Amino acid sequence: MKLAGHLRKMRVSLESPVTYTLLVDNEAETLNPHVGKRLRMAYSGDIHCLACGRKTSKSYSQGHCYPCSQSLASCDLCIMKPETCHYAAGTCREPQWGEQNCMQAHYVYLANSSGIKVGITRAPQIPTRWIDQGASQALPIFRVSHRYLSGLVEVAMKDHVSDRTDWRRMLKGAPEAVDLAAQRDALFTQTRDAVQALASRFDDNAIEWLDNAPIVEIDYPVHAYPDKVRSLNFDKTPLIEGTLQGIKGQYLLLDTGVLNIRKFAGYYVEVELD
Numbered sequence: 637m638k639l640a641g642h643l644r645k646m647r648v649s650l651e652s653p654v655t656y657t658l659l660v661d662n663e664a665e666t667l668n669p670h671v672g673k674r675l676r677m678a679y680s681g682d683i684h685c686l687a688c689g690r691k692t693s694k695s696y697s698q699g700h701c702y703p704c705s706q707s708l709a710s711c712d713l714c715i716m717k718p719e720t721c722h723y724a725a726g727t728c729r730e731p732q733w734g735e736q737n738c739m740q741a742h743y744v745y746l747a748n749s750s751g752i753k754v755g756i757t758r759a760p761q762i763p764t765r766w767i768d769q770g771a772s773q774a775l776p777i778f779r780v781s782h783r784y785l786s787g788l789v790e791v792a793m794k795d796h797v798s799d800r801t802d803w804r805r806m807l808k809g810a811p812e813a814v815d816l817a818a819q820r821d822a823l824f825t826q827t828r829d830a831v832q833a834l835a836s837r838f839d840d841n842a843i844e845w846l847d848n849a850p851i852v853e854i855d856y857p858v859h860a861y862p863d864k865v866r867s868l869n870f871d872k873t874p875l876i877e878g879t880l881q882g883i884k885g886q887y888l889l890l891d892t893g894v895l896n897i898r899k900f901a902g903y904y905v906e907v908e909l910d
Contacts, residue, residue, distance in 0.1 A: 637909040639663045645898045648767045653857040656883045673910035676877040679870040682904040699901030709733045718787030742786035744778040747771035750802035754793040756786040770806040770885035774852045775816040779844040792830040804865045858882025866893035
């Protein structure tokens with residue numbers, strides 16, 4: 637199997653295990669049947685912005701040229717730090733985009749990837765967000781009316797639980813299962829006053845406590861995890877090849893190292909799959 641085009645974030649589907657599809661421009665190939673087989677990727681040296689198509693010498697914000705990284709709302713700092721959202725101040729880079737993506741319901745969740753963490757996501761991104769982070773378990777704990785508020789709730793949680801994923805630890809194996817419901821209940825107790833104070837600042841029902849949501853279990857197509865995580869980089873090694881031992885998060889796990897597909901969005905590659 638041969639493919640050629642600009643890399644994009646892998647498409648995922650929650651099955652057991654997760655189904656991964658490699659996307660290069662308009663071509664697509666399901667990767668699960670190729671786990672355990674040889675894979676070869678050759679980077680041509682060309683990078684094109686996924687938003688405007690402009691050729692760029694460097695990729696910014698996971699597949700953008702510099703001008704787009706500075707002008708698109710999807711590349712703004714508040715995407716990484718939603719508590720800094722400035723839509724209400726009238727300074728959103730793209731107000732219509734903000735209406736469609738930020739001024740919509742968001743979920744605050746707990747996930748178990750490299751350990752327990754708190755995070756946020758838009759409703760349509762469940763369970764994609766959890767899979768992209770390599771979570772083995774996930775549990776929504778709040779539903780809030782917009783992204784800014786989800787960021788404020790997350791900040792209230794961060795004194796008690798991490799908001800980070802240790803990607804190296806995540807790629808070394810499946811974490812020990814934890815009782816996320818018990819963790820949720822403990823957080824509810826620890827942060828009740830802070831969350832209620834936030835709720836009083838916004839409209840009624842702006843924050844919904846989710847005390848009966850089901851835990852989502854996620855299994856990945858991995859035959860073997862690496863003993864030592866070695867990151868592969870097209871900028872340093874244009875030709876990457878090896879046996880595909882598994883897929884987790886947005887990483888390909890090869891016997892020669894791990895490749896973060898999302899990091900190299902917009903890179904033109906030729907792919908050969910056994």
